[in-house]
Amino acid sequence: MTNLTDLTFHELEALIVSLGEPPYRARQVWQWLWQKGCRDISEMTDVSKALRTRLAERATIAWPRVVRVRESGDGTVKFLLGLTDGEAVECVLIPEKDHYTACLSTQVGCAMGCGFCATGMLGFRRNMTPGEMLGQVLVARQYLLDRGEALSLRNLVFMGMGEPLLNYENLLKTLEALHHPQGLDFSSRRITVSTAGVKRHLLDLGKTGLCALAISLHAPTQEKREQIMPAAARLPLGELMEILRQYPLKSRESLTFEYLLLAGVNDADADARELVRLLSHVKAKVNLIVYNATPGLPFRQPRPERVLAFQNILKDKGIVATIRKSKGTDIAAACGQLRAEADCQAEGGA
Template sequence: MINLLDLTRTELETFCTQELGLPRFRAEQLWQWMWQKGVADFDAMTNIAKPLREALKEKCEVRWPEIEKTQVSEDGTTKFLFRMQDGKRIESVIIPMHDRYSQCLSTQAGCAMGCTFCNTGLMGFERNLTHGEILGQVLAARKHLEDNDLPPLKNLVFMGMGEPLLNLDTLLRVLGTLPDTKGLNISWRRSMVSTVGFPDQLRTLGDSEMALPAISLHAPNQALREQIMPKAARFHIDDLVAALRAYPMRPRERITIEYLLLGGVNDRPEHARELATLLSGLRCKVNLISYNATEDMPYHAPSREDAEAFQNILKQKGMTAFIRRSMGADIAAACGQLKADQAK
C-alpha cells in the first residue's frame, strides 16, 4: 500500500488523476491535509466525501514514522527515536533557539562513512530513507511542539543520521517539497545540508539552488582527514575546497564549515593556521564544535582555552569563526552522538 507522504506534489497529482481517476483538485486537498494541517487520518479530511475516503483507504495511507521514545534535555533539546515500518530506527533532534526551534533530520538509517568520532558510524549503513520518512520527522516534531505549546519549527538541518548526499535524489525531492506554500512552507533559506563533501554531488546540489551546504571538514589537511574520516577523505581535500569555491551563492551568502575540535588531535595552533590557509578567500564561516566525550570513542574534548585560542587564530587571519554551544549532550543528542537503539 502506497504511503502518500512518499509522493511529491506532482507525483500525488499523477497518482490521483491516473491511478484513482480523481480530478486534480483532490490532490491539492490531500496535499494540504497531509502537509499543511498535519492530518494522517482520511476520516478527518472533512471536505472529502465519505465514499472517496473509503476508496482512499483501500489503496493508500498516510503513514508517519512512529515515535518510539522521546528524551528531553535540561536545555530543552528533544531527541526522538523513530521506528520505520520495516523496524529500522533513526533519531532526530529539535533544538530551541530563542523564539523558534531548529531540527536535525536524518536521511539514512545508519551511515556508510564510518567517521572515527561519530557514533552513527558504528551502526554501519542500513538503507536510505524515503521522502515520507525524512519529512515525516518534520511532521512529528511540529506536532510535538504544537501539543506542548512550544515555539514553532522554523529551521531544518540535514545533519542527523546518515550522509545526505548519498541519498541525493531523494534529498532533492525533499528540498523541492519544503517551500510549498500549501504544505510545510519552509523556505530554502532556512534549510541547510550537512555533508562530508562529495565534489560531484555538491555541484548537483548547487545547480538545484535549493540549499546551502554545511561541510563537515574537521581537519585542515588531507593526511589528518584520512586519519579521522578515512572514507570521506577518498576525495582529496583540495578537490573539495575547489568545489566549494565554485558553489553558486547569492550576495551575502556563505558556506558553513563545521570543525569538530578533538583534544590533542586537530585543535593545535598549527592546525588553526593551516585551516585559515586552506580556506583563504572562500566565502564561509567556521563553526567550531567541542567534541562531546562518548563511550567507545578514542577522543576527548579540547580545553576551553584551546578552543578559544583556535578561534582567535582564525579571527586574526580574517575569518569569521564561532564556538558553537553544544546542546543536548546529557541525552546524547549532540554532534556525533546519535546512535539509534537497535534492541528489539
Template sequence: MNKSKTIDIRSLTLEQLKGKLVEMGEQGFRAKQIYEWLWVKSCTNFDEMSNLSLALRDKLKENFAINAVQVRQSQVSNDKTIKSSFTLFDGNIIEGVLIPAPERMTACVSSQVGCSLTCKFCATGYMDRKRNLNADEIYDQVVLIAEQAQKNYEQPLTNIVYMGMGEPLLNYSNMMRSIDRITSADGLNMAAKRITVSTAGIAKMIKKLGDDDVRFNLALSLHAANDEKRNEIMPINEQNSLKSLSEALKYYYAKTKNPVTFEYIVFHNFNDELEDAKELARFCKHVPCKVNIIEYNPIALADFVNAEADKIDQFAAYLRTQGIITNVRRSRGKDIDAACGQLAIKEKGVESIS
C-alpha cells in the same frame, strides 16, 4: 490491508497523483485537495480528509498507504533539548532532536537509517547503513519535532538542520524533495534560508547543489584541513580530497553565491595546534565562509577527547585575526546522547514526553 500492494501516496508528485485518480475514475482536481491534506495539514489518516467523499476516502485506503513516522520514545536533557527515536513503517528506527534556544527552535533531522561513512568520532558512523529515508519520512520528522516545540515550549519551529543520522548528499533526491515539501507554499512554507544541510564532503554532489542553484545553507564537516589527518578520522576524504572539495566549493559558490559553513571539532592532541589553525585559515580562503568550532561529544566506541578550553579559545582567536567569522558552539543534549555525533539509538532510562 496488505501494504505491499499499495503505493506510498506521498511518493507521488501532484501530476502523478492526478493521473492515478483519473485511472480510478475520479476527477483530477481532487489531487490538489489530497495534496493539501498531506503536505500543508500534515494529515496521516485518509479518514480525516473531511472534504472528500466517504467513497473516495475508501478508494484511497484501498489503493494507497500513508507511511507515517511515529514517535517511539523521547528524552529531555537538563538543557531542555529533546531527543526522540522515531519508528518507520518498516520497523526501522531513527533519531531526531529539538534544540531550543532563546531566539530559535531548531529541528535536527536524519536522512538515512544508519550511515555508510564510518567517521571515527561519530556514533552513527559505527552503525550499518540500512537504507535511505524517503522524502516523507524526513518531512515527518520536521512535523513531529515542530509539534514538540509548540507543546513543550509554546514556540514555533524556526530552523532545520540536516545533521542527524546519515549523509544527506548520499540520499540526494529524497533530501531535495523533502526540502521542496518543507519550503513550498503548498507544503510547510518555511524559508529555505532557515535550512542547513551538513555533509561530510561528497565533492560531485556539492557541485550538483550548485547546478541545482539551491537556496538553503551548506555546511561542511571539515575537522582537519590537511589530507593526512582528515583521512585518519574521515575515510571519505580518501575519495574526496581537500583539493577536490575546495574545487567543488568554489563551483558551488560561483553558482549560488551562498557562503559556506565549516564545522570543526578541535580534538585534544590531534588538530588543536596553531599550525592546524593556520591550515584551516588557508582552506577558508577558497570561498566566503564562517567557521563553527564544535565541542566534541565523547562516545564509547572512540578514544577522542575534546581540546582544552584555552586551546579552543586560542584556535578561534587566531582564525578571527585572519578575518574569518568564527563561532564556538557549546554542545546541547550531551547528557542524553543527543549532541552532535552521538545519535545511535540509545533508549535506556527514557522519559516519554511525545
C-alpha cells in the same frame, strides 16, 4: 500500499488523476498532509467520500512511530523513531532564542565511518525514504503543538544520522516537499544540508537553490582528515575545495564549514593556521564544535582556552568563526552522538 508522505506534489497529482479525479484535488489532500498533519485519509473532510475511499484502497499515511522521547536539562529533545520495517533513527529538536531547530537524519546508520561519530560505528543499513525524512518534521512539529510551545519549528538542518548526499534522489524530493507553499513552506534560508562531500552531487545540489550548504570538514589537511574521516579519501581536499569554489552562492550567502575540535588531534594553532590557508579562496564561515565524549570512542574534549585560541586565530584573519554550544549532551543528542539503539521494537511506544 503507497505512503502519501513519500510523494512529491506532482506524484500525488498523478495518483489523484489516476483515480479519475481532477488534478486540483491534489492540493486539498496535500494541505491535509502537510498543513493539518492529518494521519487518516478518512478525516479529510472536504475531500469527497468517494475519493477518500478510493485513495484509502491504494494509499496510507505513515508517520514514524515515536518509540522514546528524552528531554535534556537545556530543553533539547531527542526522539527515537521506529520505521515500518523495524529500523530506528534519531532526530533532535534544539531550542534557540526565538525558535526551534530540528536536526534530521537521512539514512539508517552511515557508510562514511567517521571515527568520532556514534552513527558511523553502526555502519550503513539503508536509505530513508522522503516520507521518513519528512516524518521527522511532522513528529517534531506535533510534539511542540501538543506541548503548547510558544516557539515554532523554524529551521531544519540535515545533520543527523547519515550522509545526505548518498541518499540524493530522496533528499531532493524531501527538499521539494519542504518548500511547497501549500505545505510545510520552509524557505531555502531555513534549511541547511550538511555533507562530508560527495563529488557527483555537490554542484547539482547547489544549482537547485533549495538549501544552504554546510561542509563537515573537521581537519585542515588531507592526511588529518583521512585519519578521522576515512571516506575523505574518495574526494581529496584539494578537489573538494575546487568544487566549492564553483558552488553557486546567493548574495550575502557563505559556505559553512563544520569543524569538530578534538583534543590533540586537530586543535593546535598550526591546524588553525592551516585552516585559514585552506579557506582563503572561498566565502567561508566556520562553526567550531567542541567534541562531546562518547563511550567507546577514543577522543577527548579540548580545554576551553584551547578552543578560544583556535577561534582567535581564525577571527584575526577575518574568518567568521563561532563556537557552537553543545546542547543535549546529557541525553546523547549532541553532534556525533546519535546512534538509535536498536532496542526500539522491545520498548514499544506511542
